Amino acid sequence: MTQDELKKAVGWAALEFVTPGTIVGVGTGSTASHFIDALGSIKDQVKGAVSSSEASTEKLKSLGIPILDCNEVDSLDIYVDGADEINSNMQMIKGGGAALTREKIIAAIAKKFVCIVDASKQVDVLGRFPLPVEVIPMARSYVARELVKLGGVPKYRQNVVTDNGNVILDVHNLSILDPIELENKINGIAGVVTVGLFANRGADVVLMGALDGVKTITQ
Ligand code: 5RP
Numbered sequence: 001m002t003q004d005e006l007k008k009a010v011g012w013a014a015l016e017f018v019t020p021g022t023i024v025g026v027g028t029g030s031t032a033s034h035f036i037d038a039l040g041s042i043k044d045q046v047k048g049a050v051s052s053s054e055a056s057t058e059k060l061k062s063l064g065i066p067i068l069d070c071n072e073v074d075s076l077d078i079y080v081d082g083a084d085e086i087n088s089n090m091q092m093i094k095g096g097g098a099a100l101t102r103e104k105i106i107a108a109i110a111k112k113f114v115c116i117v118d119a120s121k122q123v124d125v126l127g128r129f130p131l132p133v134e135v136i137p138m139a140r141s142y143v144a145r146e147l148v149k150l151g152g153v154p155k156y157r158q159n160v161v162t163d164n165g166n167v168i169l170d171v172h173n174l175s176i177l178d179p180i181e182l183e184n185k186i187n188g189i190a191g192v193v194t195v196g197l198f199a200n201r202g203a204d205v206v207l208m209g210a211l212d213g214v215k216t217i218t219q
């Protein structure tokens with residue numbers, strides 16, 4: 001099985017968590033894209049979706065799934081999204097697709113975060129994948145200097161503007177032993193919109209695709 005086939009398997013497996021008649025939080029990326037295909041197959045059974053990016057919104061719309069404004073929704077039963085890395089405490093690095101801020105907002109609203117990943121995303125210690133940080137453009141250099149003080153090597157993601165009009169710094173060379181502490185520290189730097197560490201609010205369920213099938217992990 002290829003990595004994409006594993007992503008497809010978990011994307012479709014996530015359908016079992018969708019309760020008919022509800023609004024679904026939808027993530028961004030190649031794994032989430034498979035989930036959107038799956039959601040399209042039951043589109044008459046859902047009220048609609050709150051989407052984490054313009055790209056996912058386009059795809060949801062093309063499949064005829066109504067999009068709801070996040071501000072119109074008090075809470076969501078579930079949010080389904082991928083991750084760049086996940087540890088055994090279900091804490092994640094996200095933002096490889098630059099959608100981290102909207103993803104974090106939807107995760108905050110959702111009662112259940114269902115993370116869909118292939119097994120290559122599982123790590124003991126977060127940080128091998130460069131940690132994305134969304135930054136207000138005028139704060140880019142200042143935030144980069146502060147990230148160096150925290151032991152990282154920030155790199156400006158060239159030619160990327162987020163859906164919110166900001167830029168991304170990818171922080172290399174981190175070994176994140178205390179994800180909650182680092183999430184709080186980076187979020188406290190002036191000019192940071194969001195760090196792609198999902199540690200304070202991790203996943204509730206992980207669907208992990210491996211060669212021997214999809215495993216459901218809960219804590
Ligand atoms: C986008 C994300 C994605 O969930 C993450 O990058 C994983 O992507 P993929 O499913 O393509 O491997 O956080 O901002």
